[in-house]
Amino acid sequence: MHTLINRTLTSSIIEKLKANPVVAILGPRQCGKSTLANIIAPTQKNMIFLDLERPSDLNRLNEPELFFSHNKEALIVLDEIQRVPNLFPIIRSTVDTNHRHGQFLILGSASEKLIRQSSESLAGRIAYIELTPFLFNEATRVPFLKDPLNTLWLRGGFPRSLLAKTDHESFEWRLNFIRTFLEQDISNLGIKIPAEHLSRFWRMFAHLNGQLLNSAKLAGSLGISSHTVRHYIDILRHTFMLRVLEPYSTNNKKRLVKSPKVFLRDSGLLNALLDIESANDLFAHPTFGSSWEGFVIEQILSLSPRFKACFYRNSNGNEIDLILQYKQKRVAIECKSSLTPQIRPGLMVALDELSIDQAWIIAPVEPGSSYPLSKRVTVSSLAKCIEFLNQSFL
Structure with a gap:
């Protein structure tokens, strides 16, 4: 459990401290913010x-003014800066008095x-800067993970879950995390909502x-209002538990979701x-396909936030799971x-409708694997796709 894995964002945070008086690292509880701050400590004269x-x-x-x-x-x-919001005006005053970069690193x-x-x-x-739990390229740096992809997919990226000795130990940690999140963390953020309601x-x-999100249907199933559904979604979004992926939109009259x-x-x-406690449970579960998509x-x-x-x-x-745009690409x-994924006819139609030249089908194939299915479509492992995006997009 004392394994220290270098985070991808480490150098970026150090550079931002050289260019800004205050840097904020934001992310879910237990994702490694404090550990990362301690990894950065040796690069600073005094911390x-x-x-x-x-x-x-x-x-x-x-x-606080005297201490600063x-x-x-x-x-x-x-x-955990969000616990003491009245510090922010004092931080501003201190920053404006000292006139130097790298004065505060706040974690939230x-x-x-x-x-x-x-x-x-x-x-x-x-x-x-947003710090997520461990990502795939970071999990591959863990020397004792024999199967980083499937272990990360099963256990998730929270350090104490990913680095647990057994799948059962990891599972128990996550159950405790969920319980603490619902019973303590939400109220500590000043959000007043019964834990059992948010749990359901x-x-x-x-x-x-x-x-697809259907707020009215979800509200009916839970016996709450659509407004409450949106409120709960906002809570889970702003605590890094939920991601909302918006649909493609255009000004023309195409009938789009x-x-x-x-x-x-x-x-x-x-x-x-x-x-789902084991890999066998995951592979046999009805949500297997959507789980892979979300992962x-x-x-x-x-x-990249860009x-x-x-x-x-x-x-x-006709559908495309994800469209990425960065600048003109x-x-x-x-x-x-x-x-052994195949090309759906609807994918090719969608590519033509959007004038997109290149598509990648990401499948749980061997880490170094990628091969063309057509001139426009490549089957790839997650590792090869990440390599492509880092080289061609970022």
């Missing part, structure tokens, strides 16, 4: 770490939107993973909510859980 959930550390900030002034040459790390378990509501006074002084909603979403798709972001939490989409979209992403589906059923991505 002070304060966990704002620890009473002894909070006591050190009884007079006394330690003005240090990089001050404030963990709520989204930029929620943090920004409290930190508006830091506009122009702060850079935001979250578990139902696990069964609907990757489907207008509802978004919704995915649980961490495949390990999805599996725990569905009571692949999350791995790809977490590579991607513009959507899916495409029209009234004739576009690529279509299909996610197929079969080891």
Whole structure:
């Protein structure tokens, strides 16, 4: 459990500290933010770490202006910053007085939107970075993972889950994470909602993973209003549990699907909510195909916040699981859980309708595998697709 894996974002955070007075690392609880801050520590002349959930550390900030002034040459790390929003104006005042970069590294378990509501006074002084649980290219660096792809897909990327000694130990950790998230973390963010209500909603979403969002139908099934459905979705989005993928839109009169798709972001939490404990359970589960789709989409979209992403589906059923756009480049991505995927006629029609030249079908094939199915369509492992995107898009 003491294995330290170098995170892809480490160098980016160090560079941002050289260029900004304040850097915020945001991500779900237990995803490795504190560990990453400690990995960065040796690159700094002096660093002070304060966990704002620890009473002894909070006591050190009884007079925050005095504490910050006394330690003005240090990089001050404030963990779980969303717990003490009244610090933000004082941070701004300190930053404006000291006039140097790399003064504060703040860590938060709520989204930029929620943090920004409290930190508006830091506009122009702060850079935001989202840290996800471990991604595939990071999992491949774990020396004792014999099958990084399937282990990551089953256990998810939270460090204590991925690095557990056994699948059962990982599963138990995730069940405890879900329980703590519902019973403590949500209320600690100031969100007042009964844990059992959000639990029912979250578990139902696990069964609907990757489907089109139908708020009215979901509301009817749960006996709540559509407004409450949207409120619960916002909660799970802003705590990094849920991803909403918007549909492709255009100004012309094509009849396109207008509802978004919704995915649980961490495949390990999805599996725990569905009571999937082993790889055999996963491979036999009715949600196997949608689970692979969500896993692949999350791995790809977490590579870079610069991607513009959507899916495409029209009234004739022609569909593309994921369209990525960066600057003037576009690529279509299909996610197929079969080891021998084939080209759907609807895919080719959709490519023609959108004038996209290149499509990748991502399947759970051998890590180094990729081969053409046609001039425009390539079957690929997740590893090869990530390699392509890093070389051609980023």
